[in-house]
Amino acid sequence: MDATFSLLTMTGASAMLLLALAVLWRHHVPAYITAFRMQSVALAFVGAVVAWFGDVSELFLVAALILALKGWIVPRILARMEARRPGDRGLHPLVNTEMSLLLSGGLAVAAYEISRPVAEVISLPTRGGLPLALALILVSLFIVVSRRQVIAQIVGFLMLENGIALLALLGAYGVPLVVELGVFLDVLLGVLVMQALVPGMGEPSAG
Amino acid sequence: MDSILLIALLAPPMFAAAVAILARRAPVGAVWFDAAAMPVSAGAAAAIALRLAAGGAPLVIGTAWRLDALSALLALLVSVVATLAAWLGPGLERRGGVPGTEIRHFRIYANLFASTMLMAVSTSNLGVMWVAIEATTVTSALLIPLRRTKPALDASWKYLLICSVGIALAFAGTVLAFVDYATTGGDLELALNWTTLRTAAPSLHPEVAQLAFVFLLVGFGTKAGLAPTHTWLPDAHSEAPAQLSAVMSGVLLAVALYAVARWKAIIDLAIGPAFTDTMLLVVGMATVVVGSVSLLSQTYYKRMLAYSSIEHMGLACVGLALGPLGVFAALLHLTGHALAKSTAFLLSGRVYARYRSGKIGAVSGLLDTAPATGVLFAATLFALAGLPPFSLFLSEILIVQAAWRTAHGVVTALVLVLILLAFASLVTHLQRMLFGKAGRDEAGRDVLRGERASVPLGILALPVVLLAWIGVMLPAPLRMLLTYAAEVVRP
Numbered sequence: 170m171d172a173t174f175s176l177l178t179m180t181g182a183s184a185m186l187l188l189a190l191a192v193l194w195r196h197h198v199p200a201y202i203t204a205f206r207m208q209s210v211a212l213a214f215v216g217a218v219v220a221w222f223g224d225v226s227e228l229f230l231v232a233a234l235i236l237a238l239k240g241w242i243v244p245r246i247l248a249r250m251e252a253r254r255p256g257d258r259g260l261h262p263l264v265n266t267e268m269s270l271l272l273s274g275g276l277a278v279a280a281y282e283i284s285r286p287v288a289e290v291i292s293l294p295t296r297g298g299l300p301l302a303l304a305l306i307l308v309s310l311f312i313v314v315s316r317r318q319v320i321a322q323i324v325g326f327l328m329l330e331n332g333i334a335l336l337a338l339l340g341a342y343g344v345p346l347v348v349e350l351g352v353f354l355d356v357l358l359g360v361l362v363m364q365a366l367v368p369g370m371g372e373p374s375a376g
Numbered sequence: 377m378d379s380i381l382l383i384a385l386l387a388p389p390m391f392a393a394a395v396a397i398l399a400r401r402a403p404v405g406a407v408w409f410d411a412a413a414m415p416v417s418a419g420a421a422a423a424i425a426l427r428l429a430a431g432g433a434p435l436v437i438g439t440a441w442r443l444d445a446l447s448a449l450l451a452l453l454v455s456v457v458a459t460l461a462a463w464l465g466p467g468l469e470r471r472g473g474v475p476g477t478e479i480r481h482f483r484i485y486a487n488l489f490a491s492t493m494l495m496a497v498s499t500s501n502l503g504v505m506w507v508a509i510e511a512t513t514v515t516s517a518l519l520i521p522l523r524r525t526k527p528a529l530d531a532s533w534k535y536l537l538i539c540s541v542g543i544a545l546a547f548a549g550t551v552l553a554f555v556d557y558a559t560t561g562g563d564l565e566l567a568l569n570w571t572t573l574r575t576a577a578p579s580l581h582p583e584v585a586q587l588a589f590v591f592l593l594v595g596f597g598t599k600a601g602l603a604p605t606h607t608w609l610p611d612a613h614s615e616a617p618a619q620l621s622a623v624m625s626g627v628l629l630a631v632a633l634y635a636v637a638r639w640k641a642i643i644d645l646a647i648g649p650a651f652t653d654t655m656l657l658v659v660g661m662a663t664v665v666v667g668s669v670s671l672l673s674q675t676y677y678k679r680m681l682a683y684s685s686i687e688h689m690g691l692a693c694v695g696l697a698l699g700p701l702g703v704f705a706a707l708l709h710l711t712g713h714a715l716a717k718s719t720a721f722l723l724s725g726r727v728y729a730r731y732r733s734g735k736i737g738a739v740s741g742l743l744d745t746a747p748a749t750g751v752l753f754a755a756t757l758f759a760l761a762g763l764p765p766f767s768l769f770l771s772e773i774l775i776v777q778a779a780w781r782t783a784h785g786v787v788t789a790l791v792l793v794l795i796l797l798a799f800a801s802l803v804t805h806l807q808r809m810l811f812g813k814a815g816r817d818e819a820g821r822d823v824l825r826g827e828r829a830s831v832p833l834g835i836l837a838l839p840v841v842l843l844a845w846i847g848v849m850l851p852a853p854l855r856m857l858l859t860y861a862a863e864v865v866r867p
Binding site (some may be wrong): 332359 | 464501503504507508510513514517518521529532536537540541544545547548550551552554555556557558559564565567568581583584587654827844
């Protein structure tokens with residue numbers, strides 16, 4: 170039972186990290202949006218697995234919300250922004266593909282090292298995925314700072330949020346529901362405001 | 377009684393925002409409602425603060441709300457500064473000429489912004505505090521490009537992205553602390569409640585607690601304008617409308633630092649203060665260096681005020697690291713800065729209205745063209761430069777004294793040098809603006825001369841008087857409130 174639980178969450182977490190790494194060698198914005206959509210589905214899957222095996226029924230609600238908000242509504246908003254965006258379609262990241270992958274590999278190793286004390290104190294069957302969650306957080310952070318295109322930056326930020334949600338799911342079977350709902354609200358509002366600010370702008374950098 | 381006070385504190389800005397949303401046809405009505413509602417909030421905050429200053433118990437309502445002395449201090453600062461912004465915001469002047477939609481947008485988002493800040497300081501749940509602080513980013517980012525110019529849109533985007541990412545890292549820290557708490561086997565529903573976390577803190581795991589604090593400091597530090605992730609601040613604070621800059625610089629930075637202080641108190645119970653003190657000291661000193669040195673070369677007065685905010689946040693951060701006296705000084709510093717910086721930004725709006733230019737070089741003879749504005753602007757800049765009799769002089773002296781007492785010889789010397797540097801830069805820029813001959817504005821017209829006594833000027837004089845009063849007398853209720861608030865951070 171615990172072995173299945175552990176295996177399923179590890180599979181979901183690995184898929185999430187791979188999807189973040191996958192965007193690093195893609196050069197088109199739609200690929201970023203698709204990767205984020207699939208990653209959110211994987212997160213909802215991990216949520217549902219934890220809800221079932223960990224016997225936390227409210228996580229089913231959270232998983233459904235993840236699926237609806239991050240798997241459907243937010244990617245749609247992003248796709249609309251991409252469709253309206255004028256001009257150059259290229260991404261022109263600050264760091265090239267080879268270097269990006271190399272650096273992300275380094276970040277993943279660092280994540281294993283950093284998360285060791287956390288994994289040691291936790292006795293849940295899901296703890297094996299914690300380094301993956303931390304690696305996802307660091308790689309997403311790298312995506313935000315190394316991409317110059319606004320939608321790619323937003324996707325990086327949303328993947329960072331996914332990484333934190335994964336950390337909470339694997340480390341403690343989710344944060345209290347009121348906080349979870351607040352976070353959903355903030356993500357939705359944040360993306361809506363970002364969408365409102367983007368038209369009429371060039372390609373700003375993250376400074 | 378407690379719940380009435382809490383409602384009186386939180387409801388006015390929410391109602392004012394709702395009225396502004398509904399009053400599509402009559403924005404003027406919404407403006408007057410706003411101007412009348414915000415003092416209610418400030419009054420409630422003052423009542424709560426007075427009660428706590430007299431040694432009263434924290435205001436606790438259910439498990440959701442809790443205001444201790446530290447919360448009360450921040451709630452008071454936020455509501456007072458928000459009241460100033462509401463009184464001096466667009467829509468009240470007779471010859472305004474501001475479009476109705478702009479007035480309405482300002483009243484909606486400024487009030488939502490104030491509500492989220494008040495919520496952040498009055499919730500007892502550190503997870504909800506995070507949600508509220510993240511919401512402050514969203515509500516204020518919408519207001520920066522009120523005029524929808526390209527620089528304002530760019531600044532707003534930079535602010536939104538950097539602060540969203542930063543604050544997401546603070547959430548990672550919050551989750552790490554929560555995960556750590558979950559291993560101690562306590563009640564998970566109330567896990568992020570201040571009292572629960574404090575009780576459980578001694579059994580947290582040192583290495584996890586350290587990791588959590590690093591994430592929390594980077595995250596909330598980004599929002600507080602601490603180096604090295606302060607880069608959004610000069611753009612956002614200089615491009616925003618003056619009334620919003622006043623609130624963002626005056627109290628939003630303080631609210632973010634409040635979050636750092638809250639978490640410091642928890643982490644200190646787990647691992648002792650040495651680790652958090654070192655982190656805050658390093659980050660704080662780096663921030664003061666960035667702020668003071670950048671002040672030298674500024675050519676726009678709003679950017680100058682923004683860099684001065686970075687310098688002062690750095691000083692407050694250093695103060696938090698210097699033991700009980702340092703924490704007291706840091707909180708007094710935040711109080712003085714909230715009053716002085718918000719007034720300075722509000723006055724900068726008046727300067728801009730007259731000279732139509734944001735350049736320091738374009739403003740000359742301010743004392744001649746607008747004597748009252750000039751005198752008040754000079755007074756707030758003297759306060760920000762740390763001159764007596766204003767309260768920032770007192771808090772800077774106390775920070776230096778705390779550094780000396782905690783035997784940080786190098787820190788003491790460095791802080792003194794940087795304070796002097798900031799003082800010299802501010803005063804140099806100021807004298808270029810105050811004296812000289814008033815020329816023509818950007819459009820080539822002669823700058824308007826003379827100003828009559830008016831209600832806004834009277835309002836703007838209040839914080840200046842208050843700053844001097846605090847600096848000279850340090851009134852007993854405020855001293856007690858600060859003492860109790862410092863005990864929350866550093867018992």
